Amino acid sequence: MQLTLEFGGGLELLCESKKIHKVNVDLPNGADDLTMKHLLAWVRTNVIKERPEMFLKGDTVRPGVLVLVNDCDWELSGQLETTIEEKDVIVFISTLHGG
Amino acid sequence: MEAGEAKSKKAGGPRLCCICNLRRPVLKRPKTLQQICRECFYEVFEEEIHQVIVKNHLFKSGERVAIGASGGKDSTVLAYVLSELNKRHSYGLDLFLLSIDEGITGYRDDSLETVKRNEVQYGLPLQIVSYKDLYGWTMDDIVKMIGLKNNCTFCGVFRRQALDRGAALLKVDKIVTGHNADDIAETVLLNILRGDIARLSRCTSITTGEDGPIPRYYFSTECIYSPNAYRGFAREFIKDLERLRPKAILDIIKSGEDFRIATTTKMPEQGTCERCGYISSQKWCKACVLLEGLNRGLPKMGIGRSRAGDVNGDLHNKNESKSGPTVKSIESRKQCGSLDF
Numbered sequence: 001m002q003l004t005l006e007f008g009g010g011l012e013l014l015c016e017s018k019k020i021h022k023v024n025v026d027l028p029n030g031a032d033d034l035t036m037k038h039l040l041a042w043v044r045t046n047v048i049k050e051r052p053e054m055f056l057k058g059d060t061v062r063p064g065v066l067v068l069v070n071d072c073d074w075e076l077s078g079q080l081e082t083t084i085e086e087k088d089v090i091v092f093i094s095t096l097h098g099g
Numbered sequence: 100m101e102a103g104e105a106k107s108k109k110a111g112g113p114r115l116c117c118i119c120n121l122r123r124p125v126l127k128r129p130k131t132l133q134q135i136c137r138e139c140f141y142e143v144f145e146e147e148i149h150q151v152i153v154k155n156h157l158f159k160s161g162e163r164v165a166i167g168a169s170g171g172k173d174s175t176v177l178a179y180v181l182s183e184l185n186k187r188h189s190y191g192l193d194l195f196l197l198s199i200d201e202g203i204t205g206y207r208d209d210s211l212e213t214v215k216r217n218e219v220q221y222g223l224p225l226q227i228v229s230y231k232d233l234y235g236w237t238m239d240d241i242v243k244m245i246g247l248k249n250n251c252t253f254c255g256v257f258r259r260q261a262l263d264r265g266a267a268l269l270k271v272d273k274i275v276t277g278h279n280a281d282d283i284a285e286t287v288l289l290n291i292l293r294g295d296i297a298r299l300s301r302c303t304s305i306t307t308g309e310d311g312p313i314p315r316y317y318f319s320t321e322c323i324y325s326p327n328a329y330r331g332f333a334r335e336f337i338k339d340l341e342r343l344r345p346k347a348i349l350d351i352i353k354s355g356e357d358f359r360i361a362t363t364t365k366m367p368e369q370g371t372c373e374r375c376g377y378i379s380s381q382k383w384c385k386a387c388v389l390l391e392g393l394n395r396g397l398p399k400m401g402i403g404r405s406r407a408g409d410v411n412g413d414l415h416n417k418n419e420s421k422s423g424p425t426v427k428s429i430e431s432r433k434q435c436g437s438l439d440f
Binding site for chain 2: 062064068071072073076095096
């Protein structure tokens with residue numbers, strides 16, 4: 001599944017200062033769709049290069065990290081249960097550091 | 100009912116914006132828990148700011164106003180909203196962007212580029228004042244000399260004064276700075292944790308007089324010289340609270356606003372610094388004390404609360420009879436840096 005991931009507000013520093021990542025994510029074994037829960041685990045393994053604790057806390061993002069799925073706050077789409085589709089754009093922005 | 104809602108979401112039933120009932124909502128406002136669309140958010144956000152400006156009589160027609168611009172999200176939003184409202188509601192303000200260059204390589208350079216874009220985008224004249232020009236020292240130089248401990252004291256004191264000096268250059272009547280609710284809530288909490296009741300009462304005020312430096316964030320990303328763990332924990336704590344109850348942050352601010360505690364603390368009498376002419380409650384302003392320490396190779400001077408060996412302590416003894424405010428003189432200001440006033 002082709003996806004665009006964007007990191008901002010300082011999170012890009014955790015992935016070699018690259019803000020935009022065009023990625024190809026496979027469906028987890030035996031699953032019919034890709035959820036944010038799975039995607040976060042995938043990002044943690046494949047995109048984040050350092051200090052993963054700045055990005056994740058427990059099984060979800062650290063409080064203060066905004067998640068937008070196709071420009072819409074993931075709070076409105078079910079957070080970890082949000083289903084991701086082909087060509088979706090997922091944006092992670094840290095709001096923890098200043099303004 | 101919750102189960103029903105979850106079901107309709109799964110079935111893909113598109114909900115609509117609570118305000119316009121036309122467009123797809125993109126966010127949930129923590130303040131009201133309303134699910135609203137982008138357009139309605141801009142509208143209510145800008146209108147609320149306009150109401151605050153009007154209600155608090157923040158501006159008068161014809162005033163010159165500097166927007167403290169760091170290149171970060173808060174000041175960028177402020178620059179946009181204020182220039183927009185100024186046109187929409189004919190405030191009659193002359194707006195300027197005012198930026199401080201602390202001289203932190205690889206950190207401020209990027210954000211100053213953002214401010215330069217704001218200058219073009221919103222058509223606002225930009226003034227940049229640098230620590231190097233004002234004080235003869237960049238933060239890089241200061242850190243080289245004193246190390247990472249206490250460097251925030253220098254940066255904070257110098258910035259507050261640099262903003263005022265920039266304001267003097269621009270001949271503005273007021274400076275506005277952009278802060279978000281998270282920042283204010285965090286500051287309320289930190290003032291409680293420090294037992295700083297005087298600052299706790301002040302930190303939620305919408306306007307400040309000239310009652311001394313107010314510690315405020317001015318960074319667009321985390322400063323490379325200060326990870327500031329204590330503040331970081333406070334921030335994470337309030338974000339954790341917000342996750343459990345979205346209104347928690349606004350409630351902390353409300354608590355801060357309602358803490359108007361009568362203290363017997365005397366407000367320091369305001370005078371001017373004998374060295375540079377900047378407002379100061381002491382003989383020398385804090386920036387001059389710190390600068391003197393740097394220039395004499397005694398960087399600990401002016402750090403902490405100890406009065407022993409303090410410039411102001413010494414001066415105070417010598418000049419006890421000559422206390423009280425003095426008239427700001429243009430000539431005396433020049434000593435503090437090479438900028439011409």
